[in-house]
Each structure stands twice: as structure tokens, then as C-alpha cells.
Amino acid sequence: MVTLLGVYEINNASMIQILQSTDRSKKRGGSVVGHKYIRRDRWKGHERLFADYFAANPVYSLVTFWRRFRMRRPLYLRILNAIEAHDPYFVQKQNVAHILGLSPLQKMTSAMRILSYKVVADAIDDYIRIGESIAIQSLQHFCNSMIEIFGPEYLRSPTSIDIA
Template sequence: MLNRNREEGNEHLYRDYFTDNCVYGANDFKRRFHLSRDVFLRIVNALESRYEFFQLRYDARGRRGFTTLQKCAAAIRLMTMGESLDTMDDYMRMSERTARESLYTLSRDVVETFGDMYLRKPSLHDLQELYVAHEERHGFPEMIGSIDCTHWKWKNYSVAWKGQYASGHHGSPSLVLEAVASQDLWI
């Protein structure tokens, strides 16, 4: 067992992004985590209040575990930046195993916590409200939100599907993710 000094990792993360006079501002946070600090903290607080995994715990020897900020930041960086698990050791002072567990647990718990509100199909009434809200805010009638498309490189694709998921300008197979989000982040 390595003494990674996880307290130092937490202090470093907190000092960089969450103090009043932090090193990196809101724009840096959004660029690195692909969501605003306020949305991130909303997720952190919701998970910490509902799930034991995200609460600060101590092991049998009395050593402090990882904080909710560390676990959530590691998981979101892994998702958004495509970093490998072992990169969490350098900055968060977190083992690959803990980083993987944080990623899986955060993914499952976010869907469980926010799924009913943000990840459900809209009803006809919901669509009418979205049309009105979007037209008032942006002046475009008959729109329900903003669309975002991104290509995800597919590293371990099946050779049998070669050519089906590759376009000439990306150089490797990719999947296109298309998402529509309303003004209140309903996906």
C-alpha cells in the first residue's frame, strides 16, 4: 500500500478550483470539467447526501479516505478528458482502483439521482413549455433546445464492422453523439 498523501491531493484540488482566491477561474473549470462549477457542486452535494460511497470515511487504521470533491472530480475528468486511470495518481493522489470505482459509482448514482428529472422523455405538455421558453429566450419558434454533436473515437471496434463507422476526415472509426439540452439542462 502506497502512502499517496490523499490529504495533499484534496488540498491541491480545493486550492486550485474552490477557494475564494483560487488558482483557476470559472472558465478554466468549465474547460477542464466540461460543466460549470455550480453544476459540479450541485452534483457533489446531491451524491454526498444520498450515498455512503461519496461521504468522507475513515479506514480501520483511522486514515481519512478521499473526499467527495476528489472522487467526483476524478470521475468527471476521466469521462470528459478521456484520461487514463493512472493519471489520477499524479494530481488526485488516487489509485487506479479507486478512480475506476469513482467513475462507475458516479455514473450509476447520477442517473439514479437526476434521471427522473433530466433524463426522461418529454411529454407533449413538456414540449409545449420548452417551445415557449426557447422562443422567449432566443427568438426561435418551434425549437426545444440546443443540439450538440460530437464524434467519439472508437478505439476497440470490431474488425467485422470496418468501414461502417469510419468517415474519411476522422481517420479512425467514431460514433456520433447527438444531444439536445433545454435551458434548464434537461437532456
Template sequence: MYIHRDHEQAHLRLFTDYFSRDPRWSGQMFHRRFRMRKPLFLRIINAIAAHDSYFKQTTDAVGRQSISTLQKCTSAICQLSYETTSDMFDEYLHVSDHTGRECLAKLCLAVVEAFKDTYLRKPTTDDTRMMVNMHELQVHDFPGMLGSINCLHWQCKNCPTTWREQYTSGHKGSYVGKNVW
């Protein structure tokens, strides 16, 4: 069933609410709603748009604008932030359920591709040394914590049997994941 969605009006509303020179909602509200600060949000969007042509806005055969880069990325990031379905934001962003799911899948792939060399890699010796130096004077004893980042040293004696194999690192009784105990 075809539903007319005014993509241009939805983009204008989103831009006016959050990204204009004098936005309706403050940076604090942006952070609360998107679970990140606006500069980080824009950095992710710009990297993704440069990496994947799907996120670039186009015009159709009739000359109408497609869904904007901002709408596509906002739909996907909101789905991740709120752990909800893709049609949850249709009324505000005018992005269909199908397009929302597609945006989410493509955004996740694009984030991995765009940021894997910088953030999604094993830390080098220099990276570890830098982290230790940054936190050397902190009270939380970062060097002691660094050894347990992958949770290999946590004993999991109260782990439910159904979860036991899912959250272990291969070491007997150790737990990988959130400390929910």
C-alpha cells in the same frame, strides 16, 4: 504493490486550486478543464454524496482521512470529460487506478439514480409546450426541430453497412445518433 498516497494533501491542493474563496484557477479555467461550470459541478457532487454513502469521506482504523468526496467525484468526472483512463489523474488527485474505476462506475449509477426523475425521463406534454414556448421567437425553428430530436426522419443512404443496424431506430433507412455524414 502499496503506494503511499497523501490523500489529505491532494484534497487540500484540489480545494485550493478550484474551490477555495480565492482559487488559483478562474471559473473560466474550471469550465475549460471540467467541461462544466463550477455551480453545476458542485450540484452534481452534492446530489451524489447525498444519494450514495460511498462518496462520503471516512477515516480508516488508524485515523487517516480517506479520499475526499471532491477527489472521488473529480476523478470520475475528469475521466468522463477527457475520455481517458482512471490512472491519468493519480499524480494530481492521488486516486489509484482501481479506486478511480470504482469512482467512475459508482458516479454513473448515482447520477442516474439522483437525477432520473428530473432529467432522465420522457418529456410530458407540458415539458414540450414549455420548450416550444421558450423557443417560439428563435430563428432556429424549434417546433420543426422538435420532431427530429430522436432522428427518426433522417435518411441514411451513406451509412456504412457495418453500422447500419446499430444506429437505426427500426424505421427503414433512418439513423439515430450523431449526424456524422
């Protein structure tokens, strides 16, 4: 007979195995012959996201924020700060031309939308202004960071007290 605890442990083990296998198969990035470059105006994507949800007077209310992200804004920002401190991938950097890259807010929001709404990585481009490959990378870094930061406390197997 399969118990709920057994299914939970199998699910966690499978998730960790998938994430570790994707880390081993990393390829070097770069320009691909024949691929078209899309100028996305990344900064406008960040500005819109910030103005809509995180500004002092956001466009959307806290109720709308909760409905779309399924958490309160302080929790969202706490997770963002923890991930940014843990993984340098989420720190906004400049390229050699001194152009700012994607903001941590864009990277985390893309990962959260993929997980929350079960959308493909390509569907996030319209609003957040982030490409498919970066959305997938953001998702991988987000999941790895969540496991490393919050895993020991929140992704543990339930205790007998939890079950009772």
C-alpha cells in the same frame, strides 16, 4: 428507419445494463500478494484540488474552471452535494487508524475527468492522488448515483414538445 428517439432509448438501456452487470460482479477487496503499496499522500491531493478550484481565492479563475469541467462551479457543487447525500460511498471516512480516506471532491473529480477527457483510470493518479481501482469504483458509483438522482428529470426520453 431508425429514429433519433429510438437510438437515444437504446443508448440509455445499454448504459443501465452495463452498470447493473458491473454491480453483480463485485469482488471482495483487500491486500493482494505481490502488489506494491503506493503512498499517495491523499490529503495533499485534496488540498491541491481544493486550492486550485474551490477555495475563496482559487488559483484558477471561473473561466478556467468552466473550460476544464464544462460547467460552472455552483452546478458542480450542487451535483457533488446531491451525490454525497445519496450515496455513502462519497462521504469521507476514517479508517481504523483514524486516517482520513479520499474526499468526495477527489472521488467525483476523478469520475468527471474519466468521462470528460476520456482518459484511463490510471492517468488520474498524478494530480488527484487516487489509485486506478478506486477511480473505477468512483466512476461506477458516480454513474449509478447520477442515474438514480437525476435520471427521472434529465435522462428521460424527449417528449414531442422537446422535439418540436
